[in-house]
Amino acid sequence: xxxxSITLVSSLVILxxxxxxxxxxxxxxxxxxxxxxxxxxxxxxxxLGIIIGTSAVIILMAFGEGSERDVLEDIKRLGTTNIIIxxxxxxxxxxxxxxxxxxxxxxxxxxxxILKTIPSITRLVPMRIFPQETRRGARAHNSRVVAxxxxxxxxxxxxxxxxxxxxxxxxxxxxxxxxxxxxTAKTLFPFEEALGSSVKLGExxxxxxxxxxxxxPTGGTGGSQAAEDFNQDIYIPLQTARGRFGERITxxxxxxxxxxxxxxxxxxxxxEDVDKVRPTGEIVRAILSDPERHPRQDWAxxxxxxxxxxxxxTKANIRQSLGxxxxxxxxxxxxxxxxxxLATVTERxxxxxxxxxxxxxxxxxxxxFLIETMVQTGIGxxxxxxxxxxxxxxxxxxxxxxxxxxxxxxxxxxPILHLPSITWSLSTAVGVGVxxxxxxxxxxxxxxxxEALRHV
Amino acid sequence: MPEVLRIENLHKRYSVESTAVHALKGVNLVVHQGDFxxxxxxxxxxxxxxxxxxxxxxxxxxxxxxLGGEDVSKxxxxxxxxxRSRYLGFIFQQYNLLPQxxxxxxxxxxxxxxxxxxxxxxxxxxxxxxxxVGLGQRLxxxxxQLSGGQQQRVAIARSLVNRPQLILADEPTGNLxxxxxxxxxxxxxxxxxxxxxxxxVTHENDIxxxxxxxxxxxxxxxxxxxxxxxxxxxxxxxxxxxxxxEEAA
Numbered sequence: 001x002x003x004x005s006i007t008l009v010s011s012l013v014i015l016x017x018x019x020x021x022x023x024x025x026x027x028x029x030x031x032x033x034x035x036x037x038x039x040x041x042x043x044x045x046x047x048l049g050i051i052i053g054t055s056a057v058i059i060l061m062a063f064g065e066g067s068e069r070d071v072l073e074d075i076k077r078l079g080t081t082n083i084i085i086x087x088x089x090x091x092x093x094x095x096x097x098x099x100x101x102x103x104x105x106x107x108x109x110x111x112x113x114i115l116k117t118i119p120s121i122t123r124l125v126p127m128r129i130f131p132q133e134t135r136r137g138a139r140a141h142n143s144r145v146v147a148x149x150x151x152x153x154x155x156x157x158x159x160x161x162x163x164x165x166x167x168x169x170x171x172x173x174x175x176x177x178x179x180x181x182x183x184t185a186k187t188l189f190p191f192e193e194a195l196g197s198s199v200k201l202g203e204x205x206x207x208x209x210x211x212x213x214x215x216x217p218t219g220g221t222g223g224s225q226a227a228e229d230f231n232q233d234i235y236i237p238l239q240t241a242r243g244r245f246g247e248r249i250t251x252x253x254x255x256x257x258x259x260x261x262x263x264x265x266x267x268x269x270x271x272e273d274v275d276k277v278r279p280t281g282e283i284v285r286a287i288l289s290d291p292e293r294h295p296r297q298d299w300a301x302x303x304x305x306x307x308x309x310x311x312x313x314t315k316a317n318i319r320q321s322l323g324x325x326x327x328x329x330x331x332x333x334x335x336x337x338x339x340x341x342l343a344t345v346t347e348r349x350x351x352x353x354x355x356x357x358x359x360x361x362x363x364x365x366x367x368x369f370l371i372e373t374m375v376q377t378g379i380g381x382x383x384x385x386x387x388x389x390x391x392x393x394x395x396x397x398x399x400x401x402x403x404x405x406x407x408x409x410x411x412x413x414x415p416i417l418h419l420p421s422i423t424w425s426l427s428t429a430v431g432v433g434v435x436x437x438x439x440x441x442x443x444x445x446x447x448x449x450x451e452a453l454r455h456v
Numbered sequence: 457m458p459e460v461l462r463i464e465n466l467h468k469r470y471s472v473e474s475t476a477v478h479a480l481k482g483v484n485l486v487v488h489q490g491d492f493x494x495x496x497x498x499x500x501x502x503x504x505x506x507x508x509x510x511x512x513x514x515x516x517x518x519x520x521x522x523l524g525g526e527d528v529s530k531x532x533x534x535x536x537x538x539x540r541s542r543y544l545g546f547i548f549q550q551y552n553l554l555p556q557x558x559x560x561x562x563x564x565x566x567x568x569x570x571x572x573x574x575x576x577x578x579x580x581x582x583x584x585x586x587x588x589v590g591l592g593q594r595l596x597x598x599x600x601q602l603s604g605g606q607q608q609r610v611a612i613a614r615s616l617v618n619r620p621q622l623i624l625a626d627e628p629t630g631n632l633x634x635x636x637x638x639x640x641x642x643x644x645x646x647x648x649x650x651x652x653x654x655x656x657v658t659h660e661n662d663i664x665x666x667x668x669x670x671x672x673x674x675x676x677x678x679x680x681x682x683x684x685x686x687x688x689x690x691x692x693x694x695x696x697x698x699x700x701x702e703e704a705a
Contacts, residue, residue, distance in 0.1 A: 023574045034556050354552045357513060358614070359541020359569035361534050449513045453552070 005420055008427035015430075019371065028368045032375040035344070043376060046340035049333025050380030050432065051387065054425040057326045058388025062415030064318040070413045071311045077216060078304035079155060083269040083281050085288070087262050090296040102248055103260040105298040107267060114287055115269065120280045123270035125152050128241055128262070130249050134234055135200040136188040143184050143234040145201065147241030155268050156215075163195045163210030170209075171237040176244070179210035181233035199234070204244050206236060277305045330428060333380070334436035341373050341440035352444050353452030362445040369444050373437025374430050381429025385422050392417050457488040460524065460622050460653045461510065467518035468505050468676075479505040481676040482519070487622070487655060492648040494664035494684070495657045497673035504626075506673070507657050511544060511624050512536045524621050541570045545615030549627035551607040553599040559586055559610050560595045566618045584700050585613040589643065605636035612643060616652075616701060623647070625656040629663055641666045645689050650696045 019025035036043045078084065087106025112126055128147040133140050152158075153165040163179070170177050178199065185194045185208075198205045215230040250259045271280045281303045288299050345352070352365055360368075391398075392415045399414075468480040479502045487493055497503045508514040509521060512528055515536075521529040524543050528536065545566075546552075553562045563582040564574060572578060586595055589609035591602075599607055608628060615623050625644065629637035645666055648654050656667065664670050666686050672679045 023568055023572075027568055031556060038556070350552070351554055354554065355565070355569070356537070357511065357540065357546050357552075358566045359537055359618075361537040361569070363534075364537075364569060450508050453513075453548070 005423045005427070008431075009423050012427055012430060015374075024364065024367065025371070028371040029375065031368065032372040035372065036376060036379065042340060046336050047333070047376055047380030047383065049329060049336045050377050050429050051333075051384040053326055053329030053333050054381045054384025054429055055388035055391065056329060057322060057425040058385055058418075058421050059391050059415065060318065060322050060325070061418040061421035062388070062392040063413060064315060064322075065416040065418045066413035068311055068315055069416055071307060073216075075304045075307055077156075078302075079268075079270070080305055080308075081271050081274055081277055082155065082304060083271065083277065083284060084302040084304070085267045085269065085284065086300050086302070087265050088298055088300045089260075090298045103258070104262070105260075105296070106262040107264040107299055108293075109263050111288065111293070112264065112267060115267065115284065118280060118283055120271050120273070120276045121269050122272045123151055123155065125149055125155050125268040125270075126238060126264045127152065127266040127268070128238065128249075129265040130260075131251055132201060132234075134184060134188060136197070139188050139190075141184050141187040142232075143181075143201075144232050145241070146233050146235045147238045147245075148235060149238050152235070152268075155270060158215070159213040161211040161213045163208070165210050166235060166237050171239045174240045174243045175237060176204055176206045176240060177209045177237065178206040179212060179235040180208055181212050181231045181235075182214045183229075183231040184234050185211050201234065201236070202245060274305070277303060281306075326425070326428070330432050333377075334432040337373060337376055337380075337433065338436040338440060341369065341437060342443070344372075345369060345440045345444040348444075349447060349452045349455040352447050353449050353455065356447075356449035357453060365445040366438075366441045369441035370434065370437045373441070374433035377429045377433030377437075378426070381426045384429070385426055388425075389417060389422070391415075457490050459486055459522075460489050460491070461485070461487045462522045463509075463519065464521075465519040466506075466509065466516045466521060468502075468509060468514070469517045479676055480509070480516070483673075483676070483678055485671065485678065485681075487653060489621075489653050490648070490651055491653050491655075491669060492645070492667045492686075493655045494667035494670045495655060495673065496659060496661075496664055496670060497679070498659070500675075501673040502676040503657050503673045505676075507624060507626055507655070510622075510655060511546060512539050537569070541566055541618060543621045545618065545620035545623040547608070547611050547615050547623065547625040547628045549630040551599070551604070551611045551631075553607055553610055553614075555599050558596045558598060559591055559602075562599070562610055563614045563617050566614065570618055581700060582613075582617060584697060585616055586610070588616075588697060588700060589613045603636075604632055605639060608632065608636075608640055609643065612640070612647075616647070619702060621653060623652055623654045625654060627658055628656060629658070629660070637663065642689060645686065646696060647701070649689075650698065650701060652701065 019029050085107060089103060089105055107126075112124065115121060115124055125148060128145075130145055132143060132145045134143040135141075146152075148166070149171055150166050150168055158165060160179075161182075165179055166177065169175070178201065180188070180194060180199075188194070188199055189197065194208050194211055196208065198207050200206075212230075212233075212235075217229050247263070248259055248261045250257060269280075269284065271277045281301065285301055288294055288301070355365060355368075395415050463483055463485040466480050466483040466485075467478070469476060469478050471477065481502075483502075483506060485506075495503045495507065505514070509516055512523070512531075513536075515531075516529050519529065520527060523539060526539070528539055531539065554565065557565070560579065560582045563585055564578065567574065567578055567582075583592070583595060586592055589612050591606060591609055591613070594602065594606065599610070602610065608631075623644075628644070629640050632640060641663065644654060644656070648668075654667075656663075658664050665684065667684055668686060669682070670684045671681045
């Protein structure tokens with residue numbers, strides 16, 4: 001908690017203690033609650049602004065927290081010390097009519113060799129990724145073939161259900177082995193043991209040596225980084241893929257056929273230190289931007305760490321706009337309360353006169369009406385907090401309702417309760433009571449007692 | 457008997473819609489302890505203004521006002537509030553109870569502003585006063601549930617709770633029927649007989665006849681100031697519980 005909220009909370013506590021321990025305070029509190037209860041609808045309507053303001057703050061902060069957590073988890077999955085370089089198929093040049101039968105683009109083995117010379121890079125994991133039908137007897141699965149090296153498992157922190165991942169020996173000897181993603185395994189081997197069985201990929205048969213546990217997809221929010229579903233994967237050694245499929249890969253889909261020649265679809269680069277991630281990213285970008293090497297923009301660079309900065313910025317933006325919304329709604333709420341309090345003061349002019357005659361000082365009257373406003377805004381704030389917090393907890397259930405799909409986007413973040421926002425909004429609500437209650441209270445206190453007593 | 461209040465050459469001027477009004481033009485009045493003064497006069501005679509000054513709700517423009525030995529004519533608003541809560545008890549024509557409060561809570565109000573801690577003792581005292589005015593069975597009623605006479609009796613109990621030196625009554629029977637008026641006047645007379653000083657504004661002769669002294673006002677000046685012998689009252693019944701009315705010696 002920051003100093004601001006500590007101050008707010010402690011002044012609230014002092015106020016409450018004072019209210020509870022002095023007769024004037026207790027009486028004022030009692031009277032405030034009674035007159036609230038006497039005019040239930042009026043009080044509720046006047047509190048509505050405060051209720052909406054506080055609950056909006058709680059809910060929006062919770063969504064902010066939720067999206068932050070989502071992004072952070074995503075970054076963690078991608079690896080904070082990683083840089084991901086991917087091959088991107090460039091759009092066809094509109095000026096030339098010549099259309100290549102085989103699309104040639106992307107990262108090359110030369111690139112890989114150059115990247116290996118950067119000292120801050122501790123690990124390079126090249127990958128070839130292409131769709132291919134996997135068969136097991138009569139069963140077929142449209143898998144995503146990921147041809148890679150053993151270190152892929154470290155970079156992505158894979159969890160194996162059974163067996164092992166690809167090892168160096170597989171790669172060197174171009175062994176026909178594969179590791180299956182969860183969905184791939186389920187589709188191909190619904191009833192039998194997958195491990196040790198064989199599947200057919202292209203023209204060759206591969207032995208299943210490992211099975212992966214379920215893997216969370218990475219979010220598609222990071223610019224060029226598309227959402228990936230890893231559970232449909234089949235992993236084979238990189239050298240095996242080179243040997244069996246060659247440099248050119250033909251992809252068949254219903255009624256169409258396309259071929260491409262891509263050395264590597266992705267290189268995941270691990271940097272030795274978090275601090276060096278960004279500079280290294282810049283170096284890699286500079287190397288790949290060389291027009292001799294890549295005349296067309298056929299690659300994309302993702303630095304997951306960059307998204308951290310984005311998250312921070314987004315969070316600051318959320319805070320700022322939240323501050324504006326909250327101030328507007330609390331201002332409106334405060335004006336509503338002030339309006340009602342002015343009416344109440346007029347209505348209770350005679351009461352003011354009576355109290356003054358019976359010995360109440362101006363400060364007693366000010367205090368009494370001020371308590372009343374603070375109790376109103378405080379209760380409004382509590383109701384708002386209650387509503388906001390229950391929404392945060394009910395969100396999952398609401399999202400499951402049939403109509404909810406219209407309201408919530410798929411993959412929108414789930415709210416997480418942001419505890420400081422409760423103290424902020426509650427104390428701000430009471431503060432609004434003080435600010436907007438002071439004028440009506442002073443107006444009551446500075447009435448002429450004789451006039452007030454004569455008031456009908 | 458010692459003086460409760462002394463007013464010397466009191467003037468009050470104010471302006472209503474830029475018309476200067478000279479409401480009190482050099483009033484002199486001394487009230488001794490145990491007096492029961494009826495303040496009479498036609499409307500506009502200045503009796504209400506005088507009562508407001510006596511009640512420390514208004515400050516005189518000129519002249520001096522001593523209440524219980526203190527000069528209150530130059531006091532600040534807060535000091536006047538304190539004087540009201542310590543020295544004065546108010547009874548109004550409109551009863552002026554707070555509708556949100558019960559009988560006992562209404563009686564308690566002056567104690568709150570006196571800064572007295574509310575506890576079992578103070579509550580017993582309020583209940584005792586409610587019993588004194590005959591409302592022992594209605595302690596938790598709200599003013600709306602009481603008749604006019606009962607409300608005025610709560611107001612009397614409230615005016616006694618701070619053991620005031622002076623009770624100011626502004627047309628205490630103005631809203632009541634003859635029978636209830638009689639009950640209220642008997643109660644005030646009994647309080648006076650037990651030593652309470654009362655200044656009462658009225659315009660009814662038969663109400664004024666309960667007092668021991670009748671001050672008539674006209675055009676902001678005292679027209680006459682005559683002693684009065686009230687009809688003897690039947691004081692049968694239990695004696696008033698003096699510990700509720702007087703400071704403990």
